[in-house]
Amino acid sequence: MAKHQFQTEVGQLLHLMTHSLYSNKEIFIRELVSNASDAIDKLNYLKLTDDKIKAALPEDWSGEINIAFDEADNSITIRDNGIGMNEEDLIASIGTIAKSGTKSFIDNLTGDAKKDSNLIGQFGVGFYSVFMVASNVDVISKKAGEETAYKWSSTGTGEFDLGPCTKEDIGTIIYIKLKDEEGSEFVSKHRIKNIIAKYSNHIAYPIFLNYSEEVTEELSEEDKKAGKEPKKTTEKRHEKINEATALWTQPKAKLKKEEYNDFYKSISHDSQDPMLTIHTKAEGVSEYTTLFYVPKTAPMDMYRADYQPGVKLYVKRVFITDDEKELLPTYLRFVRGIIDSEDLPLNVSREILQENRILANIKQSSVKKILAEIKKLSKDEEKYKEFIEQYNRPLKEGAYQDFTNKEALLELIRFKSSKTELGEMTSLAKYKENADSEQKAIYYIIGENEKVLRNSPLLEAYKKNEIEVLILDDKEIDEIITPMYGAYQEWEFKDITSCEAPKVEQSEEEKKEVEEKFESITTKIKDILGEAVSDVRITNRLSESPSCVVKDAGDAQMAQMMQMMRAMGQSMPESAPILEINPEHDIVKKLNGCADDAMIDDVSWVLLDQAKLSEGMEITDAVSFAQRLTRITSKAL
C-alpha cells in the first residue's frame, strides 16, 4: 500500500463534507448508487461494442447493484458489477485530481448547509459525500479487461492508501465503516429501502438489499403449552428494493407526476421538483422516446464554458453517452433528461453522432417540442415569470444561434420597456399590439443600468410620441445579440442611439432654417471638442435635455464589432460619438448668441459630458468637468 495526498481542493471539500454539510446525509446512498449505475451503463455498452470485453464476461452477465449492511460492524457495503476502476482511475476520479467542478463547488457554497448539500450532486463531487457519514471507506475495484484489482482506503482526512489486492470478478465494492454518531442510523433495512425508493427507484438495474434477519420459530399451541422455547435462527435475505425499469419506457398514462419528479431528481441530483416535464414517444419513420425536464433553478454551471450537458443518450435502453453537448442546441443546455433511439446502431461513435441524420432529426423535433411546451407555460403569467427569471438569457442566445426557430424564440423572450413598470416585462407580441398603425419597427436602447436607461434623454422623443422602447440592460449579451435579431414579423429592430428619431413634424425647409441659424455655433463646438466627437449637429429628438450623444448607423455596426472583439479579450477603443444639441433649449439658444469665448468653451464640454453621464457612459476627465461647472455656476450667480 502506498500513501497519497489528496489534492488541496479535494482536501477542502472533504473538510466541508465532514464538518458543515450534515443536513441531508442520506444522499450519500443516492450518490454511490448513481455511480454504480453509471459504471454498469459503461460496461453494458462495452459488452456490445468490444468483443474482448464481451468474451471476458460471463455468458449471462447482467448489471446489478447489491447493498448489504451489518449491524454488529456498523457498516454498509455497496457492490456493483460495472466497469470498475484501475489504479490510475482511482487516483484520478477519487483522489488527487480535483475535477473542474470541485473548485466552483467550493466557490458556490453559501454557508447554508441545506442548500449546499443540494449542490453536491450538481458539481460531480458525489463520491465524497460518503464522508458525511463514514469514518473509513474502502474502495475495492477491478476494471474490465484488466488483471489486477486495487484497494483504495481513506478516512477522508488529507490522504488515502492505494495498492493491489485480490478480487475475483469485475466491478467495485465500496465498504463504508460508519461513524458511531452520524452514521449508525443508516444500518437499517427500513431506512435504506426508503432512501432507495425515494432517489433510486428508476435506476435501470435491480438493486438488492442483503442482510441477515433473526427469525423466531412459530410454535404450535401444544408446544406453547408444553412450555417449549421457540428456536431462533438467522436467515439471509436477498431482496429487490427498486422498480428497476427505465421510467421513460413506460406508457405516459401509467406514470404519476410523483414518479416523473423522483426520476428527475435521480438524474439531475436536484432536490426541487422540475418546472416542466416533457415526455414524448415518436413512432413512424423514426422511432424514439425523449423525456426532458426544465429545472426550477438554472443549473449552476449554465454560464461556464465547461458545463456538464444534461441529456443522456440511450439506444434501445442501452446507455451510450452523457457527455455529448450536441444532443440539444447549446442554448438549451439547462434541459435535463434522456433521448432513447430505436434506430441508431449501438456502436455509434462520437464522430458518427455529430453528423448522424437520425440524431439530427431527433434533435430538431426535440427543440420544437421543448419550445412549444415553454410557449404553453407562457400562458400562465406567474409561472412564466419564474421561467424568465432563470432562462431569459439562454432564449436570447437561441434567437441569435437558431435561425430556424428564431421567431418562436423571439416570442418567448421577455423585455423591459419604457412602458412597463420597474421589474415588469413585455413580449414582442404585446409590443406590436400596443403600437399605433404607423409604427413599423421595434425600438430599443442598450446599457448597463435600467434606471439610467429609463431616464436617458434619447427616450424623450419616443415618450412624447408614445412609442414604446425596449430597455435592454443585460449589456454584455444584448449588445452583441440584439442587432443580430434582424426583424420580428417584418418589424426591424432599431437602436435609438443610432436611428432617426420618430415622427418629426417638421418640413425640410424648417429643418434647414434651424440648421442655418445654429450653423456657426455647431461649428464652434465641433472645433472646441475636436477628437472627442465625430460630429456636432442640431437635433429634434430632445425636449427637456439640452444635448445627447448618438452613434451613426454605420458606427453602430462598427461598435458592435468592437464589442465582440472586446468580448473575445481584445482591447478596442470606443469610437467618438456624435453630439446632438437641442435648438429649443435655453442653454443652446443662449450659447448661440454668446460672445464670451471662455464660456462657450466650458459649456461645450459640459454639454458633451453631461449627455454622456445621463446616458450612463463614463467621462474621461471628471476633474475638468467639475472645474467647468464651478466656473459656469459662479459666473451665472
Ligand code: ADP
Ligand atoms: P460523478 O459521478 O459526477 O463523475 P463522483 O464523485 O460521484 O462524480 O464520482 C467520480 C468518479 O469516480 C466517477 O466519474 C467514476 O469515474 C468514478 N467512480 C465512482 N464510483 C464508481 C464505481 N462504482 N465504479 C466505477 N467508477 C466509479
Ligand code: MG
Ligand atoms: Mg456520481
